[in-house]
């Protein structure tokens with residue numbers, strides 16, 4: 001098998017728009033650069049789609065919708081299955097591409113390829129399980145039928161932090177349900193999505209079902225699509241601020257909307273927890289994706305009797321991590337996506353320290369090229385520190401303490417976000433009480449990772465609404481028609 005290198009993946013990745021089954025340049029003939037966050041150097045140039053390109057992509061999706069909805073579910077499912085197999089076979093190429101544009105270490109990129117591909121396998125199986133219902137009118141006489149139909153043309157906006165999986169999590173169920181789509185990836189990481197479009201094309205997805213518009217002028221391209229009366233659904237993964245704006249735009253056409261937004265996950269460690277396991281889980285929940293995940297543990301809420309031991313063990317593990325360019329062997333922590341993102345993380349640490357927090361390890365930017373930040377543990381963090389209230393999106397672990405279960409729940413819930421909460425405890429009764437009391441869409445018990453293609457991923461409160469994955473995932477792309485049938 002050929003060795004996968006930076007050069008080999010960059011020479012084969014598509015860099016044009018994918019519209020109506022054709023790869024073509026932007027109508028403006030302009031491009032924008034994609035850079036490596038580990039070095040700041042330009043990897044390649046990608047087509048800079050215009051408003052007219054966005055409209056052309058929507059035209060293509062609209063034109064393909066009727067035939068795609070009428071395509072047998074088994075055929076739709078088998079295309080996804082082939083794409084799953086292609087992605088799996090090319091995991092090393094996809095991982096290299098993702099590490100180059102996003103920064104995370106190769107092993108983690110391989111993990112994302114496996115996770116992302118799994119949505120295609122899961123929804124290839126769900127495509128043939130779209131059921132309606134049949135009932136007799138309770139009053140007798142007529143019959144009540146319900147049909148499930150594809151929602152229709154969907155606009156998908158995806159973020160840079162999981163450049164592949166945030167796409168497959170939307171594309172998989174949409175393809176399975178019979179929807180056509182326009183995808184706009186984040187301008188920081190368009191390459192993984194373009195490579196994914198090529199895989200779906202190779203897997204036999206008909207022209208126009210998937211259209212990809214890359215652009216550096218996001219708002220200019222996306223707003224007319226969202227306001228177009230022919231669009232039926234908007235699905236967005238990204239920040240709460242942008243999500244809120246897009247919900248406002250979507251109100252004009254009363255679109256079906258799914259919003260996967262920010263998080264501020266508490267990681268609660270009770271006095272009866274297996275502390276070694278809790279530290280292990282904390283490393284995963286905090287450091288997966290360099291802390292740049294909506295599911296990242298944002299606040300460690302630890303029982304006062306074990307807080308010192310937990311913090312010391314966590315700091316030892318964090319201090320031992322190898323930081324560097326993600327393509328280098330042995331590297332465990334890559335760079336943050338941009339210098340602006342790194343500045344934001346540093347500001348949160350400075351604010352906490354100014355208010356009295358103590359740095360157990362890290363707490364600073366690393367010198368040299370690339371946006372590297374030292375893995376950091378903060379203790380004695382006062383309740384008003386910004387780092388506890390805002391999404392950190394970086395390798396910083398602030399630790400606070402609690403004295404009883406009621407306080408743990410109150411602290412965990414004291415955020416406007418509601419994506420995921422983690423807890424370590426061996427008390428099963430407490431697990432049930434917690435699961436009921438925590439105001440989050442997902443709860444991880446004795447685990448640092450909850451994401452799974454077979455489970456409904458999503459949040460409440462300012463983390464948004466809608467679910468991706470699981471049995472629930474496909475319903476985001478289906479509409480119900482009820483038929484009153486008088487025999």
Ligand code: NAD
Pocket residue numbers: 157158159160161162166184185186187218219222223237238239240242243245246259260261262263293294295391419459463
């Ligand atoms: P972002 O909101 O800036 O960008 C996300 C996407 O929106 C990108 O494609 C971007 O180009 C686009 N966008 C930005 N401004 C826009 C505008 N005015 N109109 C239309 N589109 C626009 O977020 P980000 O910094 O790329 O991603 C990080 C955020 O995403 C974090 O808050 C994180 O928690 C969240 N996130 C959530 C989930 C989830 O499933 N809940 C998953 C991953 C990331």
